[in-house]
Amino acid sequence: MRKPRTAFAFTVLFFVLLYLPVAVVVLFSFNSQKSLTVYEGFSLRWYEAFFADEALIESLGMSLRVSLVAMVGSLVLGVALALGLVRARGKLGLYAGFIMLVPLITPEIVTGVASLLLFKGLGIPLSTMTVMIAEITFSISYVTVILRSRVAALNREVEEAAIDLGATRWQALLLVTLPALLPSILASGVLIFALVFDDFVLAFFTTGVTPQPLSVRIYSAIRFGIQPTINAVGTLMLLGSIALIGLALLIPRFFGRRGGLSILSGE
Amino acid sequence: MIRLSNLSKSFGEMHAVRSLDLDIEAGQFFSLLGPSGCGKTTTLRMIGGFEKPSAGVILLGGKDVTYEPPNKRDVNTVFQSYALFDHLSVWDNVAFGLRRKGVAKAEITQRVGATLEMVQLGELGTRKPRTLSGGQRQRVALARALVNRPRVLLLDEPLAALDLKLRRQMQIELKQIQREVGITFIFVTHDQDEALTMSDRVAVMNNGVVEQCGTPEDVYERPATRFVASFMGTSNLMPGVYADGAVTLDGGLTVNVGQRSFADGTAVSLSVRPEKIWLSDFEDGMTRVRGTVRETVYSGPTTTYLIDLVPGVRVAVLEQNTARSRNEDRWAGGETVDLGWRTADCLVLS
Ligand SMILES: Nc1ncnc2c1ncn2[C@@H]1O[C@H](COP(=O)(O)OP(=O)(O)OP(=O)(O)O)[C@@H](O)[C@H]1O
Ligand SMILES: [Mg+2]
Numbered sequence: 001m002r003k004p005r006t007a008f009a010f011t012v013l014f015f016v017l018l019y020l021p022v023a024v025v026v027l028f029s030f031n032s033q034k035s036l037t038v039y040e041g042f043s044l045r046w047y048e049a050f051f052a053d054e055a056l057i058e059s060l061g062m063s064l065r066v067s068l069v070a071m072v073g074s075l076v077l078g079v080a081l082a083l084g085l086v087r088a089r090g091k092l093g094l095y096a097g098f099i100m101l102v103p104l105i106t107p108e109i110v111t112g113v114a115s116l117l118l119f120k121g122l123g124i125p126l127s128t129m130t131v132m133i134a135e136i137t138f139s140i141s142y143v144t145v146i147l148r149s150r151v152a153a154l155n156r157e158v159e160e161a162a163i164d165l166g167a168t169r170w171q172a173l174l175l176v177t178l179p180a181l182l183p184s185i186l187a188s189g190v191l192i193f194a195l196v197f198d199d200f201v202l203a204f205f206t207t208g209v210t211p212q213p214l215s216v217r218i219y220s221a222i223r224f225g226i227q228p229t230i231n232a233v234g235t236l237m238l239l240g241s242i243a244l245i246g247l248a249l250l251i252p253r254f255f256g257r258r259g260g261l262s263i264l265s266g267e
Numbered sequence: 268m269i270r271l272s273n274l275s276k277s278f279g280e281m282h283a284v285r286s287l288d289l290d291i292e293a294g295q296f297f298s299l300l301g302p303s304g305c306g307k308t309t310t311l312r313m314i315g316g317f318e319k320p321s322a323g324v325i326l327l328g329g330k331d332v333t334y335e336p337p338n339k340r341d342v343n344t345v346f347q348s349y350a351l352f353d354h355l356s357v358w359d360n361v362a363f364g365l366r367r368k369g370v371a372k373a374e375i376t377q378r379v380g381a382t383l384e385m386v387q388l389g390e391l392g393t394r395k396p397r398t399l400s401g402g403q404r405q406r407v408a409l410a411r412a413l414v415n416r417p418r419v420l421l422l423d424e425p426l427a428a429l430d431l432k433l434r435r436q437m438q439i440e441l442k443q444i445q446r447e448v449g450i451t452f453i454f455v456t457h458d459q460d461e462a463l464t465m466s467d468r469v470a471v472m473n474n475g476v477v478e479q480c481g482t483p484e485d486v487y488e489r490p491a492t493r494f495v496a497s498f499m500g501t502s503n504l505m506p507g508v509y510a511d512g513a514v515t516l517d518g519g520l521t522v523n524v525g526q527r528s529f530a531d532g533t534a535v536s537l538s539v540r541p542e543k544i545w546l547s548d549f550e551d552g553m554t555r556v557r558g559t560v561r562e563t564v565y566s567g568p569t570t571t572y573l574i575d576l577v578p579g580v581r582v583a584v585l586e587q588n589t590a591r592s593r594n595e596d597r598w599a600g601g602e603t604v605d606l607g608w609r610t611a612d613c614l615v616l617s
Pocket of ligand 2: 308
């Protein structure tokens with residue numbers, strides 16, 4: 001079928017609007033001059049400047065740590081929750097399932113402010129730890145939503161077979177159920193890592209003064225005038241994100257079966 | 268070996284199994300036969316420990332295991348869906364049970380190898396279950412259970428997913444394996460041919476109760492109830508009224524059946540199996556009736572005739588197409604034929 005011309009034009013326009021600003025950032029990260037409007041030649045000086053900037057590097061380190069902890073924490077809790085929700089008797093699973101969706105549709109600023117008020121109210125000083133806690137809380141929903149359908153699709157008889165063959169419930173979970181879920185677990189882990197690393201709003205409300213997550217640090221820096229270094233950081237973050245999403249998409253192929261992020265790959 | 272007494276299971280209002288009593292001897296090939304939804308799987312799952320009975324007792328070798336978990340019972344299951352571990356190789360699937368029990372490495376190697384040989388999968392140990400055919404997956408499921416040498420093996424319609432030819436082949440193999448290992452098999456099926464050909468004993472279930480339990484010959488030749496008679500093949504059930512050694516069919520025909528323990532005037536069903544009805548070479552003392560051929564169905568080794576005795580009373584008659592029978596001897600539709608059967612082959616069911 002031939003695609004109507006107007007639809008094609010709109011599609012092109014959409015992608016131009018979506019990616020042009022990003023392309024500008026990437027281009028100017030290689031600018032040899034400080035200008036943000038005129039491209040004057042290729043250089044890597046802003047990348048050098050970034051790696052020389054101790055404050056930025058410290059923020060990068062913190063963001064990586066937060067992402068890693070949030071990934072592991074939300075995976076452990078999210079997988080357990082998905083298993084529990086699917087297997088809960090009666091209506092409990094249904095209601096809990098709806099509640100799970102709430103964080104996904106709540107404006108992030110509300111979650112951010114709420115977290116801030118909670119920590120203040122409990123008298124917990126804001127720090128790396130509070131960012132981690134907030135990000136874990138926020139990410140559990142994603143993990144659970146992704147894994148729930150996979151858990152529901154598992155054949156209960158497989159776990160029963162393991163128990164029948166002498167495994168305890170825990171062994172059946174570890175040796176049979178979790179391996180069956182592994183592609184989805186890894187894929188959602190990568191997704192969470194990327195989401196948390198890129199997150200600004202929640203990090204902004206829950207971080208202490210130093211160190212700050214990279215996204216927050218960039219925001220603060222911009223308030224004092226835009227440095228081309230930021231372009232370099234942006235480009236690197238973009239590369240990292242693309243790599244992670246690509247990884248998330250490749251994981252199921254690696255296992256030779258479906259079950260990764262069907263949301264992303266549209267399978 | 269296994270004794271189920273007064274075993275019941277309800278799911279809310281739904282009574283899936285109702286006070287079941289069964290005795291299964293060691294080394295038997297025992298079949299649970301019945302239509303869909305009659306409670307076969309539920310019974311099997313209670314024996315396996317996956318379902319807690321609502322009432323009753325399960326004794327395994329004299330020991331009460333009613334509420335023991337599956338991993339504490341000396342029983343293994345071959346699931347209808349096979350339930351293989353897809354992330355493990357065929358070899359690791361089969362070794363799973365032995366590893367859980369902490370069997371020594373050398374012994375595991377020996378036993379897994381021998382079991383895979385027995386089910387003719389010796390070459391496929393390194394393959395993943397997903398790369399196997401249906402029949403091969405079925406064998407893996409069987410090997411994975413058998414390698415543990417349980418006292419009882421439970422099989423829930425293990426051949427249901429196979430095509431007819433493979434199914435026949437696996438029926439014979441399964442029976443051979445059972446004789447070889449001498450383990451008690453409890454085999455669930457809804458296929459009466461399968462149950463008849465494979466079993467030492469068959470329990471015919473309907474609506475959560477066992478209607479009859481006996482040898483294949485018992486349940487086929489001497490069905491205890493109307494349900495068993497009609498479930499075990501074609502049975503030519505003809506409604507009528509019993510009086511003084513004869514049944515008067517609804518169409519007015521009276522058939523001598525010999526003295527039975529029914530009161531005169533009892534509504535009964537008369538049944539004569541299609542292969543017990545003769546169309547020629549009658550013996551003395553046979554019950555003889557006349558009928559009109561309505562349909563002739565040729566199916567290779569046999570021919571089935573549908574014959575009206577009187578309007579509204581139709582029976583099926585099965586004839587062997589032997590070397591001596593000729594095509595032109597076959598009856599055609601509309602022809603009038605004589606039928607005969609021995610009084611002993613008449614079943615009278617309430
Ligand atoms: N977990 C359950 N909850 C509610 N009802 C159930 C459950 N398991 C089985 N039943 C009901 O119990 C009855 C017997 O089921 P069962 O699975 O034992 O039948 P079956 O003889 O194995 O049938 P099939 O040949 O179709 O497998 C059915 O009516 C079924 O709907
Ligand atoms: Mg069943």
